[in-house]
Amino acid sequence: MELDDKLCYCFHVTQRKVVNYIRLHKPKVPSQLSECGGAGTGCGWCVPYLKKCFAAESDGPESTIELTAEEYATQRATYIAAGKKR
Numbered sequence: 001m002e003l004d005d006k007l008c009y010c011f012h013v014t015q016r017k018v019v020n021y022i023r024l025h026k027p028k029v030p031s032q033l034s035e036c037g038g039a040g041t042g043c044g045w046c047v048p049y050l051k052k053c054f055a056a057e058s059d060g061p062e063s064t065i066e067l068t069a070e071e072y073a074t075q076r077a078t079y080i081a082a083g084k085k086r
């Protein structure tokens, strides 16, 4: 995924916004990313990916999201259609 691709579809938060939030605010735990435009507080789909972004900032780029934006959107649509949202 590219930085300008949407990470949280519920609240229209891009990966760039999350990465910048992590760099500026230095959250201690991934759940603090909810303060970045509400990311992760909707359907819950993006939570594992928010955790990956959090890990990538401390562990390095091997923790980045390897899906394309299209794959990510398709998998999220499947998640919603399956009624798995919280």
Ligand code: FES
Pocket: 007, 008, 009, 010, 011, 039, 040, 041, 042, 043, 044, 045, 046, 047
């Ligand atoms: S996509 Fe982020 S909470 Fe739904």
